[in-house]
Amino acid sequence: MTQTQHNKQTTSTKQTGKRLFQYAAKFKLTLLIALLFLSLAVATELAGPFIAKHMIDTHILGIEKPWFETQSAKKGEKAVAFEQTFYKRGDNYAEGEPKGKEVRILQVGSKFVWLDQALPWDGVRKLTDDGKLLVTQGTEQAEYAVRKLSVQELYSFYQPQFAELMKLAGFYVILIFVGAGFTYGQRYLLQAAANRIIQRMRRDVFAQIQRLPINYFDNQPAGKIVSRITNDTESVRDLYVQVLANFFTGTIYILGIIAAIFILDVRLALFTLPIIPLLIAWIIVYRKYASTINHEIRERISSINGMINEAIQGMTIIRAFRRQKETIEEFEVLNEEYTHYQNKLLSLNSLTSHNLMNVVRNLFFFGLIWYVGGSALNAAITVGVLYAFVDYLNRMFHPMVGIVNQLPNLERALVSADRVFELLDEQGIDVVAEKADRYKGHVSFEHVRFAYKEGEDVLKDISFEAKQGQTVALVGHTGSGKSSILNLLFRFYEVSEGRITVDGSDIRELSKQQLRQHMGIVLQDPFLFTGTIASNVSLDDPSITRERVEAALREVGAADMLGALPHGLDEPVIEKGSTLSAGQRQLISFARALAFDPAILILDEATASIDTETEAIIQAALEVLAKGRTTFIIAHRLSTIRSADLILVLDHGEIVERGTHEELMGLLGRYYQMYQLQAGHPEIAAAAESGEPSSEPVAGESIGHKI
Incomplete structure (x- = not known):
């Protein structure tokens, strides 16, 4: 990776982090309560080693500790009877209470001995063969007469402490349950907030898809878009649920442990401080290498999703042309690339995660032993302090391991979030809820030019007028620009030059939703949604009543055909309506357009895939439905547009002929040739093209035209 790429990636990561924080800020109250619970849970858990230190x-x-003879032998005074004398530990005396002779109880190996005097100084203890205590400190030695204590005698000296030990143990158990309650609360709240954040993000992404221009979907495979809505947002969810939860928990634990260690012993705390910069450096180095790999992984998984989606959609073609083997090989190439980058990430994770952290932890423990054992701290630190310190150190490495192990998820989530925000940043059009008054439908194209790619015009100086209630037909060879005209009218794309008006107003002055509110369209390959026949007609619009659905189906002549199905209009429709015939699907699509009572109706080769009988049903319905409604028809079957008020013949993006059917037939031009070819008179069409006369009657003779 070059330095420029690295800088761009760093900037992108910062922006992504900022936007993720903005999403989280929408649920800040829940998150703050979760963090409060987390802090309380950490406090209760970190109290454990302090309690253990005190108990030890x-x-x-x-x-x-020193014991003294006492005259106080009342119950509860913590006095112990030994050889007809009462003794009490020095720290159990009240202030100003007189003390008697000092004695000591000392542990030598696994045995406890009674020393009937004070111990001036301490050192290495050893019992001699004759039962005496030998204490050595450097070159100095001292020998004392001692007596071994039996288990029962030792028990009597411990007995005054049992009540306090039980209280502390009980308090510790209570802390465990309280901490468990706070831990449950913080985890639940964090995950609930994360689910809400991702719910909001998915909603924003899906809403953004509704805002994107049609040409965006022309350039993006559906599988890749789906991957961003599902896979990528789920990875972002992991960021909040797992990564941030571990980072927050780990950070608070580490800070709490450092504070506790400083309270225990400042010198030991200073020994542990290098762990923090080590962890930070660790994270920086890991992310530098992991980010690039994760970008490649997410790109490959999107490509795989896109290919799978394409293969499923085109399964009929793959089987028909026996392309299974080639499709599998193409998939295997993407799969192999994906696996390659996954293995690279696996190697990086194996090198830098749990195992390496264990090595660092063991090195720190070794350093601790060397540091304490080889310095004056050996005598200054009590066993309880050392136990608590080791416990805290173990506890500190646990969240550090958790943080390091979450680094792969962090990188994956940041890459996924970057891809989600890239989609959200695409230029789109806001969806407005405003209602527009129904316009009359007077459409005018004024010197319109349009190109999908700059410099490659598909429409050139298109001008025509469609008055209210007229039917305008567009004919021409494939690629002549018929569909492009209607795409511009619907504002799926914007004109390059010129303008389009409806009732005298430039359509760019209306929002796209307001413009399309009074338009209806029927495509050559109708799309049906999962649901029922009735829901596909109404599109679950509450303003489209059941009666209106039934009326629309009756008007297109589909009521009897669809009503004969087992469940009638409530017949289930699966994805794309694959259980229905092409004619049934087209009739449902036609009824859908009519149910919304559009001022402008567009039929984009709507009868191309329909049988002759169904076409006759639609043709009969059109004569009634076209009244008062401006209708545009793209048709390859010229017999379906003979009654059109205006027929536009297009060739390479230009209108080469215009007029009614009779007028165009009289011109003996391109329309005439197309009509004769479809009527089964290729010799007449060829003669017209060459300019030679023909004595054959034309197909239009029945309406008064002869050559």
Whole structure:
């Protein structure tokens, strides 16, 4: 990766992080409560080692503290009877209470001995063969007469501590349950907030799809778009649920542990501080390498999704042309690339995650032993402090391992979020809820030019007028610009030059939703949604009543045909309506357009895939339905447009002929040739093209035309 690419990637990551924070800020109250619960959970958990330290130093190893003879032998005074004398530990005396002779109880190996005097100084302890205590400190030695304590005698000295030990143990158990409650609360709230964040993000992404121009979908495979809505947003969800939860939890734990260690012993705390910059450096180095790999992985998974979607959509063609093997090989190439980058990420994770963290932890423990054992701290640190410190150090490495192990998810989530925001940043048109008054439908094209690609005009100086209630037919060879005219009228694309008006107003002055509110369209290959026949007609618009649905189907002549199905108009429709015939699907699409009572009706080769009988039904319905409604028809079957008020003949983006059927037949031009070819008179069409006369009657003779 070049330095420029790295800088761009860093900038993009910062912007992505900022926008992810903005999404999270919408649920800040829930997140703040979750973080409060997390802090309380950490506080309760970190209290454990302090309680253990107190239990060890005060109530377990505290037996080695000085004991004194006492005259107080009342119950609850923590006095212990030994050899007809009562003794009480020095830290149990009240202030100003008189103390008697000092004695000591000392542990030597696994045995405890009674020393009937004070111990001036301590050191390495050892029992001699004759049962005496030998204490060595450097070159100095001292020998004392001692007596071994039996288990029962030792138990009596521990007995005054049992009540305190049980209280502390009970308090610790309560803290465990309280901490578990706070942990449950913070996890639930964090995940609930994460689900809401992703719900909002998915809603925004899907809403953005409704705003995007049609040409965006021309250039993007459906599978890749679906991948961004599903796979990528799910990865972002992992960011909030797993990654941030671990990072927040880990950070608070680490900060809490460092604070606790400083309270325990400042010198030991300073020993652990290098762990923090080590972790930060670790994260920076990992992300530098992992980000690039994750970008490649997400790109490959999108390509795989796109290809799978395409293969499923085109399964009929793949089977018909025996392309299964080639399709599998093409898939395997993408699959192999995906696996290659996954293995690269796996190698990086294996090198930098759990195992390496264990190595670092063990090195720190070794350093701790060397640091404490080889310095004056050896005598200054109590067993309880050392136990608590080791416990805290273990606890500190646990969240660090969690943070390091979440780095792959972090990178994957950031890459996915970057792809989601890239989609959200595409230029779109806001969906407006405003209603527009129904226009009359007087359409005018004024010197319109249009190109899908700059410099390659598909429409050249198109001008015509369609008055209210007229039917305008567009004919011409494939690629002549028929569909492009209607795409511009619907504002699926914008004109390059000129303008289009409806009732005298430039359509660009209306929002796209307001313009299309009073338009209806029927495509050559109608699209049906999963649902029922009735829901596909009404599109679940509450303003389209059941009666209106039934009326629309009756008007197109489909009521009897569709009503004969097992469930009538409630017959289930699966994706794309594959269980219905082409004619049934087209009739449903036609009724859908009519149910919305459009001022402008567009039929884009709507009868091309329909049988002759169904076409006759639609033709009969059109004569009634076209009244008061401006209708545009793209048709290859010229017999279906003989009654059109205006027929436009297009060739290479230009209108080469215009007029009614009779007028165009009289011109003996391109329309005449097309009509004769479809009527089964190729010799007449050829003669007209060459300019030679023909004595054959034309197909239009029945309406008064002869050559």
